[in-house]
Amino acid sequence: MNDLEFRQQVLDPISASFCGAKWYNATIWLGSGMTTSCHHPPAHFVPVEEVEANPRALHNSAQKKQDRAQMQQGLRPAGCEYCWKIEDMGRDAISDRVYKSKIYPIEALHEASRLPSHEDTNLRTLEISFDRTCQLACSYCNPAFSSTWVKDIRNNGPYLNLVSDGRNHFTHDHAGSQKYRFGEVNPYVEAFFRWWETDLHKTLTELRITGGEPLMSGYTWQLIDWFKQNRGKSKTRLAINSNLAMDSSRLEELLSATEGIELDIYTSNESIGPHAEYIRDGLDWEQWCENMMLLMKSKRLRGLHNMATINALCLESLPEFLTMLLEWKSKYGQDFPNFTLNILRFPSFQSPLVLPDDIRTKHKQELDRWLANYSNHSMLQEHERNHVQRLIDYLDVVKTPHSDAFDMPRLHNDFKKFYQQYDQRRSKDFGRTFPGLKEWYDGL
Numbered sequence: 001m002n003d004l005e006f007r008q009q010v011l012d013p014i015s016a017s018f019c020g021a022k023w024y025n026a027t028i029w030l031g032s033g034m035t036t037s038c039h040h041p042p043a044h045f046v047p048v049e050e051v052e053a054n055p056r057a058l059h060n061s062a063q064k065k066q067d068r069a070q071m072q073q074g075l076r077p078a079g080c081e082y083c084w085k086i087e088d089m090g091r092d093a094i095s096d097r098v099y100k101s102k103i104y105p106i107e108a109l110h111e112a113s114r115l116p117s118h119e120d121t122n123l124r125t126l127e128i129s130f131d132r133t134c135q136l137a138c139s140y141c142n143p144a145f146s147s148t149w150v151k152d153i154r155n156n157g158p159y160l161n162l163v164s165d166g167r168n169h170f171t172h173d174h175a176g177s178q179k180y181r182f183g184e185v186n187p188y189v190e191a192f193f194r195w196w197e198t199d200l201h202k203t204l205t206e207l208r209i210t211g212g213e214p215l216m217s218g219y220t221w222q223l224i225d226w227f228k229q230n231r232g233k234s235k236t237r238l239a240i241n242s243n244l245a246m247d248s249s250r251l252e253e254l255l256s257a258t259e260g261i262e263l264d265i266y267t268s269n270e271s272i273g274p275h276a277e278y279i280r281d282g283l284d285w286e287q288w289c290e291n292m293m294l295l296m297k298s299k300r301l302r303g304l305h306n307m308a309t310i311n312a313l314c315l316e317s318l319p320e321f322l323t324m325l326l327e328w329k330s331k332y333g334q335d336f337p338n339f340t341l342n343i344l345r346f347p348s349f350q351s352p353l354v355l356p357d358d359i360r361t362k363h364k365q366e367l368d369r370w371l372a373n374y375s376n377h378s379m380l381q382e383h384e385r386n387h388v389q390r391l392i393d394y395l396d397v398v399k400t401p402h403s404d405a406f407d408m409p410r411l412h413n414d415f416k417k418f419y420q421q422y423d424q425r426r427s428k429d430f431g432r433t434f435p436g437l438k439e440w441y442d443g444l
């Protein structure tokens, strides 16, 4: 059944707005008590009293129950606007509602459609963040997701003189993102472990742990210990988002503790050597490569996934980075690693679109050449080829002109002001690291 047939034959007969993710999927931030059904609707807060009385409220919040009732009646919850916009483009437009429903058995979708909306449902796929503890402070991240970023802001104060839409990322410590320290009683984490013990370990098909850096969170290890002590009790597949900026012994510990469990590791990089260490402050490039090697050689993973974040600074060494991934794939297999290229949109002053046309065109041509060379490489997967082509189109000044050109002076102001302060706070040197951008940068 193709995507359109799935919508017409499975979803539409239930209702015109039904989406399985509202019942079976969640992203939950336990540090702040926020939850959402997928990454499109804005996250909402679940009051402590609700989860203390019923740990399933982490997912079955009053808000979600209201949304489910609307979907059962064919009404459109406002938070899912992303999907409605796509569907309103035309009768055959396929929104994420289809992709995010398709992963569940059809019978489970029918069950959800019949479930009285005040009743709780058990999750099947979950992404969870225990806290924002992280040893890196990447340039496009911010204190909401990294404790090292918090230290930068607390020790040095807010980044000054930023004027574009991304400025608030860098002006305060985002205290609301982490209401509880490790060791302090966090009622959301307690609720999660209670729910895990009673239901979740039986119903979840996939649990993805994100952060911060999850392997630095004591709670992640508490959960891994549970797997170790209860071998075979849960069939849940585990996925971990990790920056791999750690001693290899920690990864060896992870592999041994999760023996017998299906495990995926998602990591992130998009440039080579000094470029990577500049963008991902705190990263040791050699260590990252060694850890990738360790994971590929271990033969313990279901997949090793590299999610590249395409920003203005990575483009110079991106082709070389992609070639390195292909070499690894040739040795260890198509999914060791596989990759996605995710174009950074926010903070917009770090987007590739801030680069002047001649530099953008140069990078586009280099990627064109890369794709021409490797398009038929047996290890390059279709989605990877599509992602490279999508980036080429994005960098094409004809296809993607600077739509926010009127804002460009503000973006350029922030690019310069931000990296000047970043250099000073992090003991870095933009001009020496990116000689190809130096002349343009100095002139900003």
Ligand code: SF4
Binding pocket: 019, 020, 021, 022, 037, 038, 039, 040, 041, 079, 080, 081, 082, 083, 095, 096, 097, 098, 100
């Ligand atoms: S309808 Fe769309 S936005 Fe809403 S939960 Fe489903 S996939 Fe996400």
